[in-house]
Amino acid sequence: MTDDKLKGLRTKIDKLDRDILELISDRARCAQEVARVKQNEDAAAVFYRPEREAQVLRRVMDRNDGPLDDEEMARLFREIMSACLALEEPVRVAFLGPEGTFTQQAAMKHFGHSAVSVPMAAIDEVFREVTAGAVRYGVVPVENSTEGVISHTLDSFMDSSLKICGEVVLRIHQHLLVSENTRRDHITRIYSHAQSLAQCRKWLDAHWPMAERVAVSSNAEAAKRIKGEWNSAAIAGDMAADIYGLEKISEKIEDQPDNSTRFLIIGHQDVPSSGADKTSIVVSMRNQPGALHSILEVFHVHDVDLTRVETRPSRSGIWNYVFFIDFEGHTDDPVIQKVLEKLGSRVNDLRVLGSYPKGVL
Numbered sequence: 001m002t003d004d005k006l007k008g009l010r011t012k013i014d015k016l017d018r019d020i021l022e023l024i025s026d027r028a029r030c031a032q033e034v035a036r037v038k039q040n041e042d043a044a045a046v047f048y049r050p051e052r053e054a055q056v057l058r059r060v061m062d063r064n065d066g067p068l069d070d071e072e073m074a075r076l077f078r079e080i081m082s083a084c085l086a087l088e089e090p091v092r093v094a095f096l097g098p099e100g101t102f103t104q105q106a107a108m109k110h111f112g113h114s115a116v117s118v119p120m121a122a123i124d125e126v127f128r129e130v131t132a133g134a135v136r137y138g139v140v141p142v143e144n145s146t147e148g149v150i151s152h153t154l155d156s157f158m159d160s161s162l163k164i165c166g167e168v169v170l171r172i173h174q175h176l177l178v179s180e181n182t183r184r185d186h187i188t189r190i191y192s193h194a195q196s197l198a199q200c201r202k203w204l205d206a207h208w209p210m211a212e213r214v215a216v217s218s219n220a221e222a223a224k225r226i227k228g229e230w231n232s233a234a235i236a237g238d239m240a241a242d243i244y245g246l247e248k249i250s251e252k253i254e255d256q257p258d259n260s261t262r263f264l265i266i267g268h269q270d271v272p273s274s275g276a277d278k279t280s281i282v283v284s285m286r287n288q289p290g291a292l293h294s295i296l297e298v299f300h301v302h303d304v305d306l307t308r309v310e311t312r313p314s315r316s317g318i319w320n321y322v323f324f325i326d327f328e329g330h331t332d333d334p335v336i337q338k339v340l341e342k343l344g345s346r347v348n349d350l351r352v353l354g355s356y357p358k359g360v361l
């Protein structure tokens with residue numbers, strides 16, 4: 001009886017799989033046709049369309065009635081679209097490496113696994129590689145919910161004309177990792193990126209107060225390094241553990257359970273409105289009383305939601321300050337245009353870094 005039921009269900013699944021296969025192939029053929037249309041219109045056609053991808057994923061999440069949850073369903077469609085885009089044009093994405101960093105994880109989350117990810121040794125190298133056209137896009141971390149802004153990334157924008165064409169937020173889970181050579185009762189040194197060590201400070205104080213904490217260039221680098229040292233452990237994420245074949249001896253050791261990092265996608269293109277967008281700008285002005293107030297007032301008067309304000313010292317003069325400001329809306333919106341016009345008249349310099357879809361996944 002149960003055997004008959006199981007057989008019937010499996011026959012049904014086989015039929016559904018055939019239908020899904022055909023539908024995905026139809027969709028892929030459609031994407032190939034889209035590529036031909038784009039190429040006929042413009043020899044320098046842009047195949048990756050972040051606004052369209054965000055709309056497709058949002059619609060999938062809106063329509064989904066379960067039993068798979070919205071994020072799971074969107075992830076499946078994320079991979080289908082990634083494969084479709086690869087048929088149009090294989091996308092190469094530079095990320096802050098080496099292999100196994102959270103930035104690579106973010107790149108895969110945003111572009112899907114059909115994109116080719118290319119590791120770079122530093123944030124400014126990611127900017128340089130995209131600027132030079134060796135890759136079309138780059139992924140860089142910009143802020144962490146526990147440790148705050150990644151100033152290196154903001155500073156790189158000051159020297160670059162690249163645009164922001166997307167954002168992706170990743171939940172960061174840190175693990176304590178050892179290799180097969182590690183003598184677990186003799187761990188005297190723990191390697192990780194400074195930010196990761198800071199994100200696990202309380203846990204380390206409680207569990208490994210005597211171990212020396214050594215900051216290295218990335219947590220993937222930390223994972224790589226312990227392979228040759230019998231007395232060391234590393235703090236890094238799942239991807240690094242998988243790539244370097246390490247064992248997790250303590251999982252999810254981050255002090256804040258909702259620890260997450262926001263990453264930006266950088267490229268050359270202006271992204272049209274997706275219907276739910278953010279804009280990032282950088283303004284510079286003299287450090288005089290009321291400077292920041294005069295900027296914030298413009299947003300308040302026009303009822304535009306600010307999502308982040310960050311100050312960095314300007315390199316062009318000791319009395320100048322630079323503000324990085326993120327807010328809701330797109331430069332195509334008349335209200336945003338009004339805001340930018342007013343701001344422009346109050347500051348020394350204003351540059352729009354980009355309008356882009358709010359992170360969906």
Ligand SMILES: O=C(O)C(=O)C[C@]1(C(=O)O)C=C[C@@H](O)C=C1
Binds near residue numbers: 047
């Ligand atoms: O709509 C497009 O412009 C497409 O190229 C199709 C498609 C998709 O698979 O849906 C693929 C890649 C783009 O980044 C956006 C969407």
